[in-house]
Amino acid sequence: MTSGAVEAARNILTSLHEVMASRNHAQSKLNNVVEVIGESLHSEVCSVYLLREGMLELFATRGLAQEAVHVTRMAVGEGLVGSIADRIETLNLAEAAAHPDFSYRPETGEDKFHSFAGVPIVRRERAVGVLCVQHVEPRRYEEVEIEALQTVAMVLAEMITNADLVDEEDVNAPGSLTSGAQQLRGLALVKGLASGVAVYHQPRVNIEHIVAEDTEAERQRVILAFDKMREQIDRMASQAEFGVGGEHEEVLETYRMFAYDEGWTRRINEAIDSGLTAEAAIERVQQRTRMRMRQIDDPLLADRMHDLEDLANRLLRIVSGQLGTAASMGLRNDAILIARNLGPAELLEYDKRRLKGVILEEGSLTSHVVIVARAMGIPVLGRVRGLRGVVREGDQLLLDADQASAMVRPPADLTEAFEARFAKSRERQAAYAALRDVHPTTRDGTRVQVMINAGLRDDLANLTMTGADGIGLFRTEFQFLVSATLPSRERQTRLYRDVMDAAGDRPVKFRTVDIGGDKTLPYLRHDDGEGEENPAMGWRALRVALEREGLLKVQARALLEAAAGRVLHVMFPLVAEPWEFDAAKAVFEGQLAYLRKQKKVLPEAIHYGVMLEVPALAEQLDVLAPKISFLSIGTNDLTQFLFAADRSNPKLAERYDWMSPAILRFLRRVVKSCEGHAVDIAVCGEMGGRRLEALALLGIGIHRLSITPASVGPIKDLIGKVDIAEIEAAMAQWLAQPPVDLRAELTAWAAARDIAVD
Structure with a gap:
């Protein structure tokens, strides 16, 4: 904002303050407002249109025919005024009639005026009216005039709302100024x-006061708020731990750049100089940012503007003291x-x-x-x-x-x-709930184990609700993710004991902590403090645990103590080679030896397993299989590694297909590799919770699934309708000679047997 704009806005705000403080009724105040603005900007026409009953109505004017007041009305999106309200943007035209949205209203007598400038009057991010000026002489308005109008529009928004000049439902109604649904x-x-x-x-912070009583006091409030915000951003940046990746660092650097941007702070201070409170000044600059965002086609630049919007919201919450979520x-x-x-x-x-x-x-x-x-x-x-x-x-x-x-x-x-x-x-869910006490068995008598994935105490109730065979994957990292500090051994032991108590005689397979990658912990740092370009395949899961052996030792001891007198099932995530399993098992055996020396009650038995997520492990299953009791295939990570397709990237979503012959052939090969070994194979992941994919898994020899609780009922229902021999024969034929669209083939096969797979 230029010094001229600041001066013009301050003069107008001073005069408006007097108008607002007067005892006149609302219409009289508005009549005075258009006179004040018109005189201050040397404008021949100044008009205010307000939203009422969904239409923009001419409420007050200086320069247009007075007979048009409360008569001229236009829809949102209609004419120049309607366009401003619809798009919440400013128009500045040397020749109004040349604009494609121009709509001539003869009753206003505006035909002699050529130039036109208008700004939206915004309340709670909605346009509740339009403030505009016009001149006979064709010319574009100077930036100083536009900025003064935008500042005044903020004050008008507060005034007209407080004076009930617009219908409250028009301000608050969902979609009042959008195209509805x-x-x-x-x-x-x-x-x-x-x-x-x-x-x-x-x-969003509701701004109660717009016009400042003490400009210097407002400036100090903003300075203190900026200091606090910058401190928060610096702390965020310093806590960006391992595995965040270059993109995250770039975002934080952008945040920091905006937080320290002198241009941004200068614009806010200039808005305060014009007579606005600290909150109103921030909102004023933010409104300009939003208007610019609507005109940006470049998605990268638009993202950067969103960053600035986020920071402005943070600054607004700090300065207003409204910090709660x-x-x-x-x-x-x-x-x-x-x-x-x-x-x-x-x-x-x-x-x-x-x-x-x-x-x-x-x-x-x-x-x-x-x-x-x-x-x-x-x-x-x-x-x-x-x-x-x-x-x-x-x-x-x-x-x-x-x-x-x-x-x-x-x-x-x-x-x-x-x-x-x-x-x-909900009816379907009720029908599935009726299967709670049913043991999932195929039509030809094959018992299929259906277990649930869990990670929170609240999940334990799902065991009873679903009638699942146990917990096939307990994600121990959840306790770490929701904690501000590293959970103590005692806290871990309590959780694991509670889980086993709730499960009773049903097995619980505890996965050791899988952190790193996208699951960052503020209290656990990378040695070099830098992020990773590809965190999904970086320093995470067992790699972290083996390097930070103290972390795994504490967890091992907690699990062993919690399982005293019971059977413990423990599996290690992201194992790529057999030696990693050996190293992790050695940590547990070391803690077991310690507890034995301490005369502690030990687990009745320990069954060790691994998560197969890294394709390389499949090439050494002959080495690993004799050492393990169970193998859980983590289809989420495994599939993205097989396809070299980041599953979080929407552009690659269609390439990430569990019904691809490539993934099904791979899984069948894993099943075959374990034949002859006493290894229980299960699929843990979203794939097993989808009816069509679960049908395919049954067809390649997978008879254990660990899925979300919500999927247990649908999968139990599916299992009861399947003949294992029949689906195995069909899958063997399709995988030997893959059809163009295996998903379509299996869907048609299921439909012919009245098996719903959606």
Whole structure:
């Protein structure tokens, strides 16, 4: 903002302050407002249009025919004024009639005026009106005039709302200035259906006071807020531990760059100089940023502008003292949480009875918040671009993560259809729940073990609810991810003992801590402090545990003590070669020897296993198989390594297909390699929880599945309809001579036998 703009805005704000403080009624105040602005900017016309009953109505004017006041009305999107409100952007035209959106209104007498400039009057991120000026002489308005108008529009937004000049429902109504219902597309991170109102994880700050009483005091508030924000960003950067990758570092550096950007701080201080409070000044600059964002086609640059938006929100919360998240304030209704991204601990803070779903601007299939959400049974839609520009706090949302979409502000008929589908889904779930006490057995009498994946105490109730055969994968890292410090041995022991108590005589297969990669811990650092370019294949899982042997020793001791007098099943993740298994087992055997010396009660038996996620391990199963009791195939990581396709990359989603003959042939070869050895083989991962994929797995000899609790019922139902010999014969033929589309072939095969696989 130039010094001229600051001076012009200050003069107008001073005069407006007097107008607002007067005892005149609202219409009289508005009449005075257009006179003040018109005189200050030497403008022949100054008009204010306000939103009422969904239409933009001329409320006050200087220069146009007074007979047009409260008569001239236009729809949002209609004419220049409607266009400004619809797009929430500024127009500055030397010749108004030449613009394609120009709409002539003869009753206003505006035909003699050529130049036109207008700015939206924004309240709670919605345009509630338009402020515009006009001249007879064709000319573009100077930047100083536009900036003064934008600043004044902020004050008008507060004034007209407080004076009830716009209908409250027009300000708050979902989609009041959008095209009504809008569909969002993204990446399905956790499937499921949900409905509720939009709640922002970090709610927007409501600015109560616009005009400053003491400019210097406001400046000091901003300086202190900047200091605190920069301290937060520096701390975030310093805590960026191993496995974050170059992209994450780049994001943090961008944050830091914006946080220390002198241009940004200067613009905020200039807005304060013009007479705004600290909050209003930040919001004023933020509004300009949003307007610029709408004009940016470059996605990379748009992302950078989103970074600045995030920082502005952070600064606004600091300066206003409104630092809480929606979780700390409590959810009052069924809610769909809106956020840029979330950590698992943040998600766990929410009331699960009210939290029905999550929509993220970012998020990936591998992020630990997604794993936690899946465990909690909460559908998640991620990678929704421009989310905050479409969804407002309180908007009604229908989340269909099954179809990777969400509907904002749905019409009644769509809501009704969604609820009917939701009800049918609940009916199916009820039917599946009836299978709780049924042992999954195929039509020809083959018993299939169906177990659940878990990682939280809350998951334990699912054992009883689903009637699962046990826990085929207990992710011990969850306790590490949701903790601010390294969990003590005592805390770990308590958790593992509770899990085994809840499972009773059903087995629990504990996977040793799988951290690193995308699952970073702020209290565990890389030796060199740098991130990794490809964290999924980097310093993670057993590699971390073997290098940080103290970490594995503590966990080994906790598991052994928790399993006193019981059978312990423990498996090691991301084993690439047999020596890694040997090294990890040696740590456990060392702790076992120590406990034996201490005369402690020992486990009745210990069964060791590995996760097969690294393809290289399949080439040495003949060496490893005699040493292990069980093998769990982690299809999520294994498949992305086989295909060299990052499963979190939407562009590669179609290449990441579990029904590819390549992955099925590989899995069948693993099964064959273990024949003749006393090794139980199971599939742990999302693949086993999908009916079509589970059918294929049964056909290649997999008779143990460990899946999400929500999938247990559907998979039990599927198993009861399958003849193992028949599906094995069909799969053998297809894998010997792969069809063009194996997914389509198997779907048709199942349909012919009345086996639903969707």
